[in-house]
Amino acid sequence: MNAPDATTPPAQTAMAIRPTLSQQLARFAGGLTYDGIPPNVRERAKYLILDAVGVALASSTYDFAHRVLDGIKGMAEGGACSVIGMTDKLPLRDAVLMNGVLIHGLDYDDSHLRAVLHPTVTAFITALGVAEKLNGSGRDLLTAYVLGVETVTRIAMAAKGGFHHFGFHPTGLVGHFSCALTAGKLYGLTEQQLTMAQGLAGSTAAATQEFLEEGAWNKRLHPGWASVAGITAANLARGGTVGPTKPYEGRLGLFNTHLKDLAKQVDYAAITCELGATWEIMNVAVKPFPVCHFIHACGDAALILRDQHAIQPDQIEKITALIAEETLHIVAEPAQLKKKPANDYDAKFSVHYFVAACLVRGKFGLAELEADVRNDAAILALAQKVEAVADPDSLYPGILSGGVIIKMKNGDEYRHHERINRGAGDRALTSADIEAKYFDNALMTMPEQRAREIRDAVLKLDQANARELANTLAK
Numbered sequence: 251m252n253a254p255d256a257t258t259p260p261a262q263t264a265m266a267i268r269p270t271l272s273q274q275l276a277r278f279a280g281g282l283t284y285d286g287i288p289p290n291v292r293e294r295a296k297y298l299i300l301d302a303v304g305v306a307l308a309s310s311t312y313d314f315a316h317r318v319l320d321g322i323k324g325m326a327e328g329g330a331c332s333v334i335g336m337t338d339k340l341p342l343r344d345a346v347l348m349n350g351v352l353i354h355g356l357d358y359d360d361s362h363l364r365a366v367l368h369p370t371v372t373a374f375i376t377a378l379g380v381a382e383k384l385n386g387s388g389r390d391l392l393t394a395y396v397l398g399v400e401t402v403t404r405i406a407m408a409a410k411g412g413f414h415h416f417g418f419h420p421t422g423l424v425g426h427f428s429c430a431l432t433a434g435k436l437y438g439l440t441e442q443q444l445t446m447a448q449g450l451a452g453s454t455a456a457a458t459q460e461f462l463e464e465g466a467w468n469k470r471l472h473p474g475w476a477s478v479a480g481i482t483a484a485n486l487a488r489g490g491t492v493g494p495t496k497p498y499e500g501r502l503g504l505f506n507t508h509l510k511d512l513a514k515q516v517d518y519a520a521i522t523c524e525l526g527a528t529w530e531i532m533n534v535a536v537k538p539f540p541v542c543h544f545i546h547a548c549g550d551a552a553l554i555l556r557d558q559h560a561i562q563p564d565q566i567e568k569i570t571a572l573i574a575e576e577t578l579h580i581v582a583e584p585a586q587l588k589k590k591p592a593n594d595y596d597a598k599f600s601v602h603y604f605v606a607a608c609l610v611r612g613k614f615g616l617a618e619l620e621a622d623v624r625n626d627a628a629i630l631a632l633a634q635k636v637e638a639v640a641d642p643d644s645l646y647p648g649i650l651s652g653g654v655i656i657k658m659k660n661g662d663e664y665r666h667h668e669r670i671n672r673g674a675g676d677r678a679l680t681s682a683d684i685e686a687k688y689f690d691n692a693l694m695t696m697p698e699q700r701a702r703e704i705r706d707a708v709l710k711l712d713q714a715n716a717r718e719l720a721n722t723l724a725k
Contacts, residue, residue, distance in 0.1 A: 271498045274522045275401055276444035279431045282397050282526070284389040284712070291529045292712065295396050297684045298360055300708045301536050302370045303334060303723060304688035305359050306352035307704075308616065310335035311695050314467060318351045331379055332720040335695060343478045346379040350474025354421070356616065357469075357598045358540035358691075362399075362533060363674055364648045365406035365424075366414065369534055371473040372425035373398025376432040376480055378723075381716030386436060388711040388719060394435045396531060402428035403530040405498065407520045409505065411576060411647035412512040414459070422457025422472025423508065427497065429480020430487075437484055449493025450483035452504060462580060465596035535674040536684055539614050544577040545601040547652030547668035552608040555656055555664045563610045563628060569636045570655040571601045572667065574646035582638035589633045594619040605654060606632035615690075643667060649674060 269277075284292075309315050319336070322344050329341035333348050340348060353359050353371040362369045373395045381391035406413070406424045413420045430447040439447065457476070461468040487493065497503050498521065505516045539546050548571045555561060573581065581601045582588055591597040597604070597619055607618045610629045617623065645651045653667030673679050679687070685705065692701035707714070707722040 270445070270495045271518065271521055272445045272448040272495055273441070274525075275431060275448065276441045278522075278525050279397055279401070279435050279444050280439075280441045282393060282435070284393045286526070287393065287396050288529065291396065291531055292392060293681075294534075295392060295399070295531055296709050296711060297681050298370050298399075298531070298534055298536070299374055299395065299711070300688050300705060301684050302353045302359055302374050303704065303708055304691035305356055306334040306349065306723075307696070307701075308358070308691035308694050309352040309355040312355065314355055314470065315352055318467075318470070319348055322348055331382055332724040334723045335725060337725045342379050342383050343481055346375045346477040346481065347471070347474035349375040349378065350472075350477055351470045354473045355470045356540050357542060357595075358537055358616075360534050360536050361543045362403045362406070362530065363535055363543070363650055363671075364533070365403040365420065365530075366411045366647050367402065367406045367420040367424060368473065369399045369402050369421075369531075370395075372402060372421065372429050372476050372480075373432055375474065376429045376477045377436065378716065378720060379477070380433045380436040380481060382720040384436060384716075386716045388714045388716055390436060391716045391719070392712050394432045396529075397435050398428045398432035399531045399534065400525065400529065401431050403533075404521045404525065405504075407530075408498075408517045409509060409512075410515060410517060412509045412515070414576065414580065415512065416508060416510065417459050418508055419457040419459050419469060419472050422469075422476050423455050424504075425473055425476030426451040426455040426479045426483070427504075429477045430483040431480075433481045433484035434487065437488055439484060439488055443484075443487040445495055446491065446493040447480075447483045447487035449495055449497045450486055450491060451480055452494065452497030454479040454483075455504060459580070461595070462599060465591070465593040467595070469595075535671075536679040536687070538673050538679065538687075539604075540616050540619065541598045541604050541614070542581055543650055543671070544573060544581050545571075545604050545652065546673065547650055547671040548573060548601055548605050548654055549608045549614055550672050551653040551666040551668050552605045552656075553612065553614075555654065555666050556609050556612060559662075559664050561609065561656065561658075561664070563606075563632050565659050566609070566632060566635060566656055567659045568657045569605060569609075569632070570657075571605050571636055571638045572641035572643075572653045572655070573601060573638060574644040574650065574652070575640035576646055578638060578640065585638070588638075589636070590630055591624060594621075594624065597624055600633075601638050602633040602636040603629065605636055606630075616694075641667075643669070645669070
């Protein structure tokens with residue numbers, strides 16, 4: 251190898267010395283092809299996209315979606331990119347921001363449990379938006395989506411769930427980097443440019459969880475902002491802008507700045523180990539409940555006990571909810587606020603409300619987040635009896651275990667623990683389960699025939715082009 255000369259940019263000089271993690275990810279991104287993705291992975295990818303589209307369609311009926319759209323349209327000028335379930339056309343970066351709000355707005359989109367984030371939302375909105383803009387093929391879109399999922403999950407897995415400890419939302423944080431790769435792949439960036447794009451994305455990577463304190467809407471925007479930043483970084487790199495080559499492992503890179511003392515525990519090898527051989531997309535869990543994934547096992551446990559023992563909520567003396575200690579500050583604290591959520595978003599992150607509603611209603615779907623249910627006196631009274639404690643048998647973060655202990659006024663006590671939460675691992679939702687969930691969501695806003703048209707378009711997306719798919723998803 252020739253020694254770098256005086257005209258070689260500093261970033262290229264560093265890469266000539268040794269490959270960095272961003273260079274290795276860039277090499278993988280550049281070499282990934284549709285045919286190089288196993289058929290079962292491609293098939294699962296399409297069903298994960300279908301799940302995301304269904305959630306977006308449901309979100310389009312909610313007030314938050316239209317308020318965000320109004321805000322975006324106030325600054326958008328022109329544009330031809332599609333918004334899922336809506337007639338509006340927006341500029342590329344505004345469209346991906348809006349589509350991110352729609353897919354993530356109900357917190358009903360899929361999760362990768364070891365990564366502790368939502369992978370499809372950032373990967374799909376970026377792949378859809380850029381592929382539509384470029385009039386790319388459905389195969390290109392699907393390939394870029396799989397790339398986004400594989401990279402966002404692996405980067406987050408390296409942190410071992412640590413980002414939450416310091417108030418960061420990993421979906422919005424790590425998504426900046428994976429979206430740069432997803433967009434860069436579709437733009438045909440070189441390995442060098444893909445490396446620069448990741449470095450540039452590091453300057454915008456942030457997503458704090460302060461929204462939890464007031465049930466604010468910030469979290470809904472995080473995936474879209476990650477996509478906006480990633481697309482911007484990819485375009486800057488395409489134009490020749492130089493970025494750092496160590497946005498992950500560098501002294502002031504992602505992990506050292508966001509994990510503080512926990513940076514010592516980062517598993518850097520997880521980012522590239524068996525990349526392209528082991529597909530993390532197969533470990534993505536589809537949500538059966540529209541609430542934070544951390545508390546799903548508690549809800550299922552409560553429903554099981556309710557059915558097994560014909561439990562009457564007014565005869566309950568106390569409920570103990572067992573959840574991972576690392577998640578208590580998100581879904582159980584401060585307890586008094588969690589026991590009476592102020593809005594639907596508060597309710598999604600309250601184990602107290604979730605368990606109580608499951609026991610009173612015998613189910614939990616989007617209807618259980620509406621104001622009339624949230625203010626139900628029986629649910630709120632039961633929520634006061636819920637105490638959340640650390641689960642001694644937790645398998646967090648790889649599996650979101652959990653359970654409940656219900657003590658009755660007559661002294662009877664019932665216990666159930668879900669070692670593996672439904673939707674994950676060997677309890678993954680099947681393609682038929684995902685399709686049923688899709689229809690439940692899509693039929694909130696359209697006739698069945700139209701919902702079937704969208705389903706067919708998604709499941710055959712690699713046989714069409716991206717612009718056709720995007721137009722089908724829009725009204």
